[in-house]
Amino acid sequence: MACMGRLEDGESKPAVATDADTLSPTSTSTPQIWKFSSKASDGDTALALFSNPNELHEAISPADQRALQWKIDFMILPYLAVCYMFFYVDKTTLSYAAIFGIKDDLKLHGTEYSWLSSIFYFGFLVWAFPTNFMMQRFPIAKYLGINIFAWGVFLMLQACAKNFTQLAILRAFSGAAESCSDPAFMLITSMWYTRPEQPVRIGIWYTANGLGIAGGGLLGYGIGHIKGSLPSWKYEFLIIGALCCIWGTVLFFFLPDSPVTAPLLTTKQRRWAVERLRENQTGVENKHLKKYQVIEAFTDPKLYLFFILGVVGNIPNGGISNFGTIIIQGFGFSTLVTTLMQVPYGILIAISILTCVFLNDYVSKRGLQSRCFFIILFLLPNISGAFGLAFLSADNKAGRLICYYLTGPYNAGFVMILSLQTANTAGHTKKVVTNACLFLGYCTGNIAGPFFYKDSQSPRYELGIWSMIVSHLLEIVVVLTLRWMLSRENGRRDKLQGVGEVESDEATGQRERERDRTAFSDLTDRENMNFRYIY
16 A cells, blocks of 8 residues: 655645555555554554554453443443433423423514524534534543533523523524534444444433433423422423533543543553454544545535435424424323323333344344334334324324324434444544534424424424425435445445455455554545445
């Protein structure tokens, strides 16, 4: 492989070899990636733990491997799960505030409530790229903790709002503070887990989404019984905001920034934690922004497909998360019973997510590429539930309530979309940019979603329900397009590298050494011909 090239601005970029140099299993050239990648400005931070690629094969017993896996899970997943639960509790605070009287107290008229639902995501949208680049530059756990603390402060301040304008400004700041959350979680997951492990781990912390809905219902019920000097909706903001501040502090001090520096791991365990990621071919992290990877991200069709998936996957979320309680209340339930009716909805979401990720894990271990198919499978209940809400008569309250509950399993599909993005993007700067674009789509969908729910159509919201149906049908088309594209590219690379053909032991060894050298070189998925897509 050719030595390092230099960009005009002085940025160091690994030169990509020709197919004949890189892809031939019988090539006798000695790639210099490892040597050059040891520079902090180019290679992955994981290289600090190794002096040469041969150390990547340090032996680890099955017992030590299981112990390390459990240790990593307990070091990472509880912190992310609890944090994610607060995220969704926060997203429903405005929904609960609506049934606790915020519309009357702040004299909200027309589309102002819908704007309050959407303005949160405008703050998210504006700050998405800056916060993603800062996550690359600063210790990610510390940065996440600071933002969660700030988010809790802004949530508490919403209890002080006296009119639409004040509340809108505070919600925009809350959205900006939260904009690092999902991208940070995805980066952390990719830093600690192998690509086959990622769907289950994303599913575990995303399951807290459902627990957040259920917990939010219980909190709302409890807060509704507070007989204090303040309206119930203000207690909703104050209590949940204070809990978020506490958890942001916990994250700052206890969540490790990287397997390379994790204080609870020994030096040997850190090396083991990194070595197990070798097969990912995506590295751990790189603290330097690489402009060529930014450019590559925006010329990669995958980025735009993930953006579209973010949009169509969250138009339903933007509506349901803010109007779900109003829809349920329209079935004839009292205010407090309405809050409790969200509990089974949240539990169903949690069960759907866990069922999806563990079924996918079971199938993928048998050599099948199943992620895109599981996305489609778990969109089907949503589509059927939305059709039920659109066509069942208002008198059929039990049937309509069941159909409402069926709109929850789409969350499992979105988990699989997140796992597709983390698994199929390599190069740390490119991952950061692709994350940001996926969540720009996420914001766009959540901004647009509430505006399909017209006050004049309450509580059936016919236009809102049809927006859900159309969005999910478009989502299926995009998922199938992405699967076709990734499958075709894998086939092209297999053909170029002669995968499946009979080769000598020497050629096999050469291929394995090449994979070692590219594993932590911070190459993008396009540069690294050893990379294979998962779909």
